[in-house]
Amino acid sequence: MGDKTGIALARKRHRSRGEMLGWVVAVPVVLAMIVVVATNENFQWATVGSYLTVPAIMEGLAMTLQLTFVCMIIGIVLGVVLAVMVRSKSPLLSGLAAAYIWFFRGTPLLVQLIFWFNLAALFPDIGIGAMQLDVNSFITPFFAAVLGLALHESAYMAEIVRSGLLAVDDGQKEAAEALGMRPRYVLLTVVLPQAMRSIIPPTGNQTIGMLKSTSLVSVLGVAELLHSAQIIYSRTYETIPLLIVASLWYLAMTTVLSIGQYYLERYFDKGSARRPRTKKPAAPTGAISIIADTSERTLR
């Protein structure tokens, strides 16, 4: 009900005493923490600022983004393939995929990275017959990093995709099959697009995880963000400021990724709610229901 003028009064949400008290406590505490960190000279904020955009850090940043992008693409594609294999009726395919996931999910990423880097120690040459390749010549630190990160990622993505496929109602697959679609099209045009809704949020999570996991490849000497920072502070001993520089960039990148995830989720959410989202019919709905009514009548 409005007041006498008939204008509706604003509605405000319930505010509890506990919440009021929370504001009173939280605001000074958070402010105090900011002041303490900002004014502590040991953080060397001026040094942080001077290193924030130096070429070495920028190059490290580019390498981190490149690794994240390449490894996530490979991880997702391989993950989809593995998830489909696991669900296959063929015991051969499902067994192979299950073994792969078991191995790459069951060993630490850092160990896998070092293994790939030292592959030449296990297999000095690989190839068939006269086609022999010197392993040391092509297992560069970057290649070892991509192999380690991507294969490890694919095992996790396989589980995410599998649960996404499970979340799609069986009736969808049946309807597509009844229309004569082959398995490939059942998957690509019907099941997978619907599975995306439940695949994207954890994949966003994985991407953010991947971004940070790339810092592990600093042990292989790949010049990504953390390694670039390490090279500088090993020379200047400004350890804390450079770790802060790296952290600030990691935070900036994960923030951008989170925003991207929000829009992707919104895109794949279409058709899930009753309210009209996309194109509305050209004619006003009132006219349509009249048209529909008459056409129904002619059918009867």
Place this chain on the structure above:
Amino acid sequence: MSVPILTARGIVKSFGENTVLKGVDFDVEAGEVACVIGPSGSGKSTLLRCLNSMEEIDDGEVRLGEELLGYRKERDHYRRLSARRLAAQRERIGMVFQRFNLFPNMTAIENIAAAPMVVARRTKEVARKRALDLLEQVGLGGFGEYHPAQLSGGQQQRVAIARALAMDPQVMLFDEPTSALDPERVGEVLAVMRQLAFDGMTMVVVTHEIGFAREVGDSLTFIDHGQVVEVGRPQQMLAHPTEARTRSFLEKVL
């Protein structure tokens, strides 16, 4: 007398210990509307799913015309066909589900045009044009850009019928098409089916709508406990069932 277009002979189907179909024979002639009734759990929906190879059967044969469906006969056994061959056979049999099973991420037009595009390799323009015509045919002209969630149950089922028709099937299977609908929405779906029957479509209809069976059906099959109890002309059978089990079922539902 016309020859049967779809025939099932001695169909046996078990789910684990539970034998759902115990040697069922079933014939549909071209242009015929064959209605199937029976209590829930009698196996009537399973029979329908066997007709388009949705289920793997334990014994018997299903044929569309002369062609064996779902299997290839080798000396002393039946070999399941490849997914590719199964898909090619299913193209010729349309199916309408109790719960519609429309693709929720696609509009009505996209639902109807999807299979013609990826299966029959029609161009997008041709497939969409046909989809619009089919929507018109089921009384939903103007609803093409709606997503399933924006449509009522009756409207969704009519889109589902249009989607199955888009592949120009020789036979249409209906699995309790009106059972999931609000009572006031049943009529609009039955009207579309009636028109389809009138236009000469061969139809197998598993249904609880005895009125539809009486009015539109050419044959009526009563199934109970996985066996065909009685087959006959609907009006004759509904008025004077010969079997005691048919009589007691009809007394409950009429």
